[in-house]
Amino acid sequence: MSEVYILGAGIHPFGRFDKTYEAIGSEAAAAALKDAGVAWRDIQAAYLSRMYLPATSGVRILRKLGSTDIPVVDIEAACASGGAALRQAVLAIKSGEVDLVLVCGVEKMPRGFMDPSMIYSPWQIELGMSLNPGYWSMRATRHMHDFGTTEEQIAKVAYKNHRNSVHNPNAMYRKEFSLEEILASPLVCDPIRRLEICAPNDGAAAVVVASERKMRELGAAGIRIAGVAHTIARYSADFRCPADSMSATADNEGPTQVTARQAYEKAGLGPEDVNCFEVQDTDAFCEIEIYEELGLCPLGEGGRLIDEGVTDIGGSHPVNMSGGLISKGEPVGASHLGQIVEIVSQLRGQSGPRQVEGARIGLAHVLGAGGNCAVTILQA
Amino acid sequence: MALDKAARKPIRDGLLAGALEDLDQVSLYGSHCPSCGETSLGANDVCPNCGGASVSRTPLSRSGTLWTYTVVRHKPPGNYQGPDPFKPFGLGLVELPDGIRVLSPIDAPPEQLRIGMPLQFHPYVLRTDEGGAEIVAFSFQPVA
Numbered sequence A: 001m002s003e004v005y006i007l008g009a010g011i012h013p014f015g016r017f018d019k020t021y022e023a024i025g026s027e028a029a030a031a032a033l034k035d036a037g038v039a040w041r042d043i044q045a046a047y048l049s050r051m052y053l054p055a056t057s058g059v060r061i062l063r064k065l066g067s068t069d070i071p072v073v074d075i076e077a078a079c080a081s082g083g084a085a086l087r088q089a090v091l092a093i094k095s096g097e098v099d100l101v102l103v104c105g106v107e108k109m110p111r112g113f114m115d116p117s118m119i120y121s122p123w124q125i126e127l128g129m130s131l132n133p134g135y136w137s138m139r140a141t142r143h144m145h146d147f148g149t150t151e152e153q154i155a156k157v158a159y160k161n162h163r164n165s166v167h168n169p170n171a172m173y174r175k176e177f178s179l180e181e182i183l184a185s186p187l188v189c190d191p192i193r194r195l196e197i198c199a200p201n202d203g204a205a206a207v208v209v210a211s212e213r214k215m216r217e218l219g220a221a222g223i224r225i226a227g228v229a230h231t232i233a234r235y236s237a238d239f240r241c242p243a244d245s246m247s248a249t250a251d252n253e254g255p256t257q258v259t260a261r262q263a264y265e266k267a268g269l270g271p272e273d274v275n276c277f278e279v280q281d282t283d284a285f286c287e288i289e290i291y292e293e294l295g296l297c298p299l300g301e302g303g304r305l306i307d308e309g310v311t312d313i314g315g316s317h318p319v320n321m322s323g324g325l326i327s328k329g330e331p332v333g334a335s336h337l338g339q340i341v342e343i344v345s346q347l348r349g350q351s352g353p354r355q356v357e358g359a360r361i362g363l364a365h366v367l368g369a370g371g372n373c374a375v376t377i378l379q380a
Numbered sequence B: 001m002a003l004d005k006a007a008r009k010p011i012r013d014g015l016l017a018g019a020l021e022d023l024d025q026v027s028l029y030g031s032h033c034p035s036c037g038e039t040s041l042g043a044n045d046v047c048p049n050c051g052g053a054s055v056s057r058t059p060l061s062r063s064g065t066l067w068t069y070t071v072v073r074h075k076p077p078g079n080y081q082g083p084d085p086f087k088p089f090g091l092g093l094v095e096l097p098d099g100i101r102v103l104s105p106i107d108a109p110p111e112q113l114r115i116g117m118p119l120q121f122h123p124y125v126l127r128t129d130e131g132g133a134e135i136v137a138f139s140f141q142p143v144a
Helices: A021-036 A057-065 A081-094 A122-126 A132-147 A151-165 A179-184 A212-218 A255-267 A284-293 A302-308 A324-328 A332-347
Strands: A004-015 A045-049 A072-075 A100-107 A187-189 A202-211 A223-231 A245-247 A276-278 A361-368 A372-379 B027-032 B039-041 B056-059 B063-072 B089-096 B100-106 B118-128 B134-142
Touching: A004 A021, A004 A081, A004 A212, A004 A332, A021 A057, A021 A100, A021 A202, A045 A057, A045 A081, A045 A332, A057 A072, A057 A100, A072 A081, A081 A100, A081 A202, A081 A223, A081 A332, A081 A361, A081 A372, A100 A332, A132 A187, A132 A284, A132 B063, A132 B089, A151 A179, A151 A284, A151 A302, A151 A324, A187 B063, A202 A212, A202 A332, A223 A255, A223 A332, A245 B039, A255 A284, A255 A361, A255 A372, A276 A332, A284 A302, A284 A361, A324 A332, A332 A361, A332 A372, B027 B118, B039 B100, B063 B100
Parallel strands: A045 A072, A045 A100, A276 A361, B100 B134
Antiparallel strands: A004 A202, A004 A223, A100 A202, A223 A372, A245 B100, A361 A372, B027 B039, B027 B056, B063 B089, B063 B118, B089 B100, B118 B134
16 A cells, blocks of 8 residues: 655635635645645545535535546544545545545634534533533543642643744734733633633645655655544543533543554554644643643643643644644634644744754644544654 | 423433423433443433443432533523523533433532532423423532
8 A cells, every 4th residue: 555645735824814715725725736736637536624614615615726527525524524534535545546635624614602503402502501612621620620730731831822823824813922811811611711712713724645656756755644543532532512421430542542542553653753743722721631642641741741841842742833723713624734734844844933843753633523533643 | 271281391302201290300311221331311222332222211310419510601602591691600510320420500609619519400491382381401409
């Protein structure tokens, strides 16, 4: 089976734009094709990840690049949609049927809390169980109780990510906040505050992936996809929307642990080998838990990592160099591919002031509704 | 036309056990799986853990403890039926002795919420539907 390489990556900034999703998506796709140095007519299959867009969004977006008869398939797996789409592209190339595939993630979302009817049953909405941050917050409350994690440690994650975002022209918010400002911002769902959560918004990101044979034929130097994995949470392994209960006796590993292990095994690498990470910081607490579940530290010690600066740019395991979803916003279908664009830029040494010195291996992680989790490991 | 009390309905099919006209006798339904030992919420035909089809329905305990919680400080989006104007409220996972933690509004002043506090089941009439039936919902309350 062929190895699979990313030949080109492109992004439409994340933010709020007076523009159709077709325009936002096709701009990112065109940027990825240009970066790869290949033409749209040479692409043999395309996957379009989105959650809140209508049927046939992929066809509507990609037809703007010119007529085609290739399969264009929309993929939805909540916050992991982009990972699910990238995995389909990798499988298609490994099957030997195609050599050159476009993956594009797009979203255009209204301001404020997400439309609850997309995720929750009517009775949950009536009883007020339909606020996504409520679920993340309950995890934080329990972690603080079990391990002594503090509100200040949670705020430090937001501080780091907002600070990193200042150097990312594709982020929605590019403003540094002091720890005091973050801790003084209003509570949304205790203990999580407004400057500690991400906002839904608009954006797109795309990559062109190729077989090794195609890459050599084109004389290109790609970034290898060393591993890509997508799972959903095992029974009661994750309490995330729209769960209405969880077992008090089952003890399954969480989706991040399971997915990361699959990706590490495929890549033949471990967390100690990875030079930079982009992870799902839907809220600042979530990032602390992900440190633990990706294996950067033992369970319960995530708070110590942020205290010690381990995950700062310049630390031994930099996380969310791009500013994370907290500052970029989360255009759900585009978010994982946005992380991939950041990692590709890091591994090429093109990240300017937010560059991780000498980065050779990077990992991208997303996690969301239904316990959908995806992890991709890239190697220069 | 007088309201027929038997016309009460649970907010979700299969969620509540017991005759709804006597709310003191109502509890949450669980489904116990003899194959894997798990108890799931509601009247299920299949065990959501192991897929076993021989589950038996059992009323869940009306008493539990708070396992974790948050305080919802913004009005939830969509068809929220809570107080108008909106008041911040507790939302938590209540651990029952049946081996399950149930997501529920916690009917207590937010500043009193503590992990481990004892709670009791509180079914109540939330609203009347278009056909005149009273819709029964639930919360948990501190033990008086």
